[in-house]
Amino acid sequence: MGELALRLDAVSKAFGGLRAVDGVALAVRPGERRALIGPNGAGKTTLFNLISGELPVTSGAIRLFERDVTRVAPHRRAALGLARTFQITNLFPTLTVLENCLLAVQALTPVKFSMLRPLAAYHALEERAREALAAVGLADRAAAVVRNLSHGEQRQLEIALALAGRPRVLLLDEPTAGLSPAESHLMADLLQRLDPAITVLIIEHDMDIALEIAQHVTVLHYGRVIADGPREEIKANPLVREIYLGA
Ligand SMILES: Nc1ncnc2c1ncn2[C@@H]1O[C@H](COP(=O)(O)OP(=O)(O)O)[C@@H](O)[C@H]1O
Numbered sequence: 001m002g003e004l005a006l007r008l009d010a011v012s013k014a015f016g017g018l019r020a021v022d023g024v025a026l027a028v029r030p031g032e033r034r035a036l037i038g039p040n041g042a043g044k045t046t047l048f049n050l051i052s053g054e055l056p057v058t059s060g061a062i063r064l065f066e067r068d069v070t071r072v073a074p075h076r077r078a079a080l081g082l083a084r085t086f087q088i089t090n091l092f093p094t095l096t097v098l099e100n101c102l103l104a105v106q107a108l109t110p111v112k113f114s115m116l117r118p119l120a121a122y123h124a125l126e127e128r129a130r131e132a133l134a135a136v137g138l139a140d141r142a143a144a145v146v147r148n149l150s151h152g153e154q155r156q157l158e159i160a161l162a163l164a165g166r167p168r169v170l171l172l173d174e175p176t177a178g179l180s181p182a183e184s185h186l187m188a189d190l191l192q193r194l195d196p197a198i199t200v201l202i203i204e205h206d207m208d209i210a211l212e213i214a215q216h217v218t219v220l221h222y223g224r225v226i227a228d229g230p231r232e233e234i235k236a237n238p239l240v241r242e243i244y245l246g247a
């Protein structure tokens with residue numbers, strides 16, 4: 001199978017008596033686009049929190065490029081190439097698009113830039129920030145103040161912030177949440193145009209969008225993987241149709 005970008009073995013998370021994530025196994029190849037779907041409360045966001053290290057696992061193992069990171073701190077996982085967005089926006093609304101991005105670049109790679117002289121460091125930061133903005137189609141909005149952006153543009157900026165550290169694995173938690181159908185399809189296009197070397201895991205509530213972006217889908221229900229396979233297989237899976245689509 002070759003080296004995996006991400007591998008989970010029997011990962012569980014209990015909140016008191018509730019097993020929010022229950023014995024999840026996952027194997028994601030480098031460059032894969034994987035959708036994680038399932039009803040509200042299925043444990044999708046919790047699983048992201050375990051992968052990024054925001055929450056400790058109750059049991060199980062998490063590997064990033066074959067390296068065991070189960071007990072590695074979130075900022076160390078970020079340094080190993082992991083980035084994520086949150087279901088809830090965390091932008092600085094009174095700063096410009098470029099300023100938000102500069103802060104993210106600087107926060108994600110402080111050492112590299114501190115080794116340069118101030119002006120050179122600023123140019124390197126700005127180049128990286130503009131590259132991330134270009135990747136999400138916001139190059140010409142760099143000078144705009146964030147609170148004046150449309151909701152769709154704010155979601156694009158969140159992805160730029162995650163790209164700022166040049167991640168190898170990107171976790172996106174409902175990037176189309178709150179977007180209009182037209183904005184959602186724009187977002188799907190944007191995600192399909194990301195550097196194919198980046199491994200992308202995307203939690204997506206809208207089945208159509210999930211299937212548009214990802215070739216491979218994992219379905220979570222009550223914390224467990226109930227189906228995992230190519231999108232055509234998932235679309236046709238009777239259990240998935242019953243649980244997820246209510247068909
Ligand atoms: N920090 C927490 N403390 C207690 N229960 C939690 C916490 N986070 C999530 N849960 C519970 O875990 C379950 C899964 O939640 P979540 O991962 O947010 O689901 P999803 O993202 O699939 O909608 C839910 O029942 C939720 O109420």
Ligand SMILES: [Mg+2]
Pocket residue numbers: 044045046087
């Ligand atoms: Mg969630």
